[in-house]
Amino acid sequence: MQVESRSEHFELDKQYICPNKISNKLDQCITNIAKNNGFVKYDIEKKEFCTNGGSYLGLLYEINIYGDTKEGEKELNIFVKSILPGENDLQILSVHDVYENETFAYNVLFKMFDEVQEEANVPIKERYKTVKSYEESDAEIIIMENVAKKGFKTGHRMDVVSLEFAKTAIEELAKFHALSFVLKDGEISELIPVDYQMMYYGCPVVDFLYCIMCCTDKEFRKNYLVHLKNVYHEAMARFLKHFDLDINELYSRELFEKDYDARLESGLVMSFIFLPFVLAAEDDVPDLTKDDRDMNNLSFNVDKRYKSRIQGIIEDYIEWGII
Numbered sequence: 001m002q003v004e005s006r007s008e009h010f011e012l013d014k015q016y017i018c019p020n021k022i023s024n025k026l027d028q029c030i031t032n033i034a035k036n037n038g039f040v041k042y043d044i045e046k047k048e049f050c051t052n053g054g055s056y057l058g059l060l061y062e063i064n065i066y067g068d069t070k071e072g073e074k075e076l077n078i079f080v081k082s083i084l085p086g087e088n089d090l091q092i093l094s095v096h097d098v099y100e101n102e103t104f105a106y107n108v109l110f111k112m113f114d115e116v117q118e119e120a121n122v123p124i125k126e127r128y129k130t131v132k133s134y135e136e137s138d139a140e141i142i143i144m145e146n147v148a149k150k151g152f153k154t155g156h157r158m159d160v161v162s163l164e165f166a167k168t169a170i171e172e173l174a175k176f177h178a179l180s181f182v183l184k185d186g187e188i189s190e191l192i193p194v195d196y197q198m199m200y201y202g203c204p205v206v207d208f209l210y211c212i213m214c215c216t217d218k219e220f221r222k223n224y225l226v227h228l229k230n231v232y233h234e235a236m237a238r239f240l241k242h243f244d245l246d247i248n249e250l251y252s253r254e255l256f257e258k259d260y261d262a263r264l265e266s267g268l269v270m271s272f273i274f275l276p277f278v279l280a281a282e283d284d285v286p287d288l289t290k291d292d293r294d295m296n297n298l299s300f301n302v303d304k305r306y307k308s309r310i311q312g313i314i315e316d317y318i319e320w321g322i323i
Contacts, residue, residue: 026061026080029136029143034065037076042067058082058099062146077146083139099139106133106142113179122242128175158279158303160217163224169211170228174235177204181250182243204251205259208232209267214274218312229260265322271313279306 034042047062058081066075083099110130117127132145148154155161161169212221212228233256237247281301317323 026141038069039067077149079144079146081142102142103137103139116182120243160220161215167231170232171235174232175239178236178239203259205263206266210270213267213271268317276302279303
């Protein structure tokens with residue numbers, strides 16, 4: 001990961017302007033966050049990330065605020081996702097819409113999640129984990145705690161995930177889906193999901209299939225697919241018990257398997273759409289910040305691992321009788 005860093009010094013009565021890609025709007029948000037956290041004098045360190053294909057729908061920044069409050073020294077570590085400049089439509093989706101999705105998740109939905117988990121006295125260690133976000137977030141800028149400072153890491157997009165990672169991720173996915181049943185019913189090592197831009201209301205199996213098809217290879221699926229289906233459904237069942245809900249009445253294993261069979265084709269479609277981006281060669285990552293980003297004519301090279309990954313998917317779908 002390439003990082004550009006520079007440090008600046010500010011007093012609260014002075015307004016600062018970053019000359020590059022961090023907008024004046026973000027500058028004001030950071031000023032508000034500093035004020036709300038009691039800073040009377042502070043420094044700001046800004047880092048712009050080049051993710052080499054790790055993010056297509058936004059510009060990523062790390063911002064560290066450190067200085068003095070009335071109580072003493074303090075430091076805030078912030079992570080920012082900023083909407084792509086220029087036109088917001090990529091033909092296959094609206095970037096503005098996906099940022100509105102994520103803003104809704106952090107500003108509204110997760111507060112509801114916290115409330116229902118608190119009311120049900122779900123043990124802290126067993127709760128669905130979310131990252132702290134700031135109220136200044138909106139449909140153009142998502143501002144949240146930088147959990148990398150707590151030791152969390154993002155795996156390389158081209159690597160096949162480990163069984164341990166897959167198990168933990170699937171368990172968190174099951175909790176996320178389970179909370180939708182809780183809200184619907186009531187109206188009202190560790191992994192933390194941080195990206196909700198593609199969140200939607202629909203069949204939970206689609207999310208499961210995306211994880212399985214785009215993050216694993218044929219050998220992994222051969223060894224662990226059935227196991228991870230068990231992990232998913234059992235994790236959802238355990239989590240729903242905290243709310244006195246019976247999974248057999250909400251999403252029985254029979255219904256899960258029926259949905260899985262009915263939606264299995266979507267995993268193949270998602271693989272053809274998303275896997276080229278996941279495995280885009282690091283020296284030829286498509287630049288979606290350009291004004292002429294025509295998705296119909298988009299052309300870029302993929303990593304050598306793409307061939308074996310997509311071939312494995314096709315072979316699986318032949319074995320499963322879909323092709």
